[in-house]
Every structure is written in C-alpha cells, then in structure tokens.
Amino acid sequence: MPLIANKKDLSRIILHADMDYFFAQCEEREQPEIKGKPVVICVYSGRSKDSGAVSTSNYEARKFGIKAGMPIVRAKKLAPEAVFLPVNMELYHGISDEVMEILREYSGTLEQESVDEAFCDLTGKVTDFEEAKMLAASIKEEIKQKVGLTCSIGVGPNKLVAKIASDYRKPDGLTVVKPDEVKQFLAPLKITDLAGVGKKTGERLNELGVKTIGEMAKLSTDDLIREFGKAKGLWLEQASQGIDDSPVIEREGTGQIGRISTLREDTRDLTVILDAVYSLSEDVYKKLEARNLSFKSVSFVGISTDFKTRTKSHTLDAPVRDLDTIRTIAGNLAKAFLDENHLPLRRVGVRVSNLAGRKGQRTLGEF
DNA sequence: TCTGGGGTCCTAGGACCC
DNA sequence: TCTGGGGTCCTAGGACCC
Secondary structure, rough: OOOOOOOOOOOEEEEEEEEEEEHHHHOOOOOOOOOOOEEEEEOOOOOOOOOEEEEEEHHHHHOOOOOOOEEEHHHHHHHOOOOEEEEEEEHHHHHHHHHHHHHHHHEEEEEEEEOOOEEEEEEEEEOOHHHHHHHHHHHHHHHHHOOOOOOEEEEEOOHHHHHHHHHHOOOOEEEEEOOOHHHHHHHHEEEHHHOOOOOHHHHHHOOOOOEHHHHHHOOHHHHHHHHHHHHHHHHHHHHOOOOOOOOOOOOOOEEEEEEEEEEEEEEEOHHHHHHHHHHHHHHHHHHHHHHHHEEEEEEEEEEEEOOOOOEEEEEEEEEEEEHHHHHHHHHHHHHHHHHHHOOOOEEEEEEOOOOOOOOOOOOOOHO
C-alpha cells in the first residue's frame, strides 16, 4: 500500500474538439461542387420567401461579413452569389455520430457538448502534453480520413482552457496549452472569449475598465462578488486564473426536449395557436420515444411581437410518456398564457422537462 | 437590416414538510 | 402567546452557448 493512499493526482489532460463551420462543412461533403463557394445554412421561418436567420456559414461566406443569427435577406445582400441551403439536421446528426464514435475510441471519458463539440478526458490515456498533442493530431487525421471533415482541437489542464484553446486557431487548428503556460495564454484574450461571459457580463466588465482576461485577473475577489453576486463573482475570479475543476462527464439523456416554430402571422387566435401546439407536441413526443424518456413537466413557450420569451409550465406527480398529456397540458397552458399576456404571438413552443429514463414510465391509462 | 431553433445552468420567491 | 431553521420542489425568467 502506498503511504498516501488518498492523495489524488490533480493534474489532468483535457481535450476539446470543435468541428469547423459544421453544418456548412457537412453540406460541402455531400455536395462537393459547392466547395470553394460561399455557403450559407439558413433556418427559414416560412413567413415569406426569405424570412428567417442564418444558422452558420463557411469561411468564404464569412469574408462577406455573413454571421450566424443574421437575417437571411441581409446575407443575400452581402453575397447574392452565395449558395443558400436550408438546415438538414438529420444529415448533421448522422455525421456527428460518426465523429463522436472516433473520439470515443481515443478518450477515457467523453462529454458531448453539442452536435459538433465534445470534451475528452485523456488523463491516464497519455502521460504528458507532448503525447496529448500527438494523439490530438491522430484524431484530426482520422476524422479527416473517415468522415471527410476538419476540426479544431484544444488541449489543456481543464475544460475551460481546452475550450478556449480549440477556438484559438481555426479552422483545422491544434493548440496545446500546458499548465505553466495557462496564465500567459489567457492574459491577452478578450473576456468574451471565455465561455460563460457573453454580451451582458462583457459590458459590465467593460464599465469596470476590463477588456482582457489578464485585466480581469487583477480585480479583487470582493470587487467581482460585489458586481456579479457570489456564485458568478467567484466563477469569474477562478476563470480569469484559468482554474476550472469541473469534471468531464458522460451525460445520459438531457434535461429537456422542446420544439419551437414561427407562426405564419402574428396572432392571438386560439385555434391557430392550438394547431401549432398540437403539431409541436407530436414532434416532441417522437423525440421522447426515440430516446426512451418520460417527462414530469410540460411548458408552453410564447414569443410575442416584442420578441420577449415567456413561459408557462405545469408539473405532474409522476413521470409519464404520453402524447395526449403533452397536447392537453400544453394547450391549457397556451390558453392561460393568452389570458395573462396581451400581445400577439410570433412564435410558439412546447417543451417537456424533468426527464426520466425507463424507470417510472407510465401512460395515463394506468392511473 | 429584420430578426431561427435547440439547448444548459442559475436565481429567486413561494409552497410545503420536518 | 409567541414562535426556528433547513431542505426540496415548483414556477418564471434571464444569461449564455451553438
């Protein structure tokens, strides 16, 4: 028995893989003739010919200033000659599975963060960061050969550093940050480069005269807590030092499943809204079935003409998986929503949460 | 310039229980 | 007559991410 049996080795080696301009790259793989042209992947709302927003675009399109979230009409003005394609989520999920399978081979633990990103805990798989770099290069090569796509990889002592490193050189990048390099690496980067610091937090930090992670690291813990509250303040303090103890976790299932869609016209007409709610409920139910999950809570989501999102939800005593329950509850919530909110609705959604696996599943008939 | 859709995590007040 | 504290769950909303 070793003398210090419980002394844990705290040093970890974490890898973050991020597929480059994923949706657009998937389309380039399927249609090689569009490669080299600007490609814009769009979510069409169906209201008029080009209403909707850009989901993502390839680098050729980005050169024209096209960005995710931008209205499609605006993207068309910036680059009329670009190839505009509707999202094809089935295709992307299929290709995502191919990528995740490869990552799984290399990783001790794999945490899929989204359709095109994942963390791998390489601790124990490799002995040092040099070896991790070679392994990362092999992963990139295998994804290129077998899937036909490029990705960017970051390696660091924790998830926070690995993630920011994968974003450092793109596309087709590989950045390794060793523990003793973390502070110099982070210091010149923008605070909004940190995952978790978005527009609002960024603006408030700017008001404090802070633009870079290095500048934030100089603030006192007290200042950060006073400005952002205890939890967020402490997190910002740790993040600015490149400290992050969160583990790489294999997540099973998810916390919620939802569907949302834009109505053809802004309306408060209950018939129209219930039609949409019922159709969305069916889609949600199909996803539950596919993943063999049951739910305890149902929410109705309404986005009014002022673009504010409001929700109403209801929780059952026990988990169920039943289409009629979703339809009925979501419909009732929609009615109550219209009583409480007086603006016309632009978009509506149905969401189930409080998800549970096989155990505890029942249908209404059993009650 | 006109605005998609899918998520995660956190907070805060109130209900309820011990 | 005066009277605690802690924990958990639900609901609603907000920030953030891809």
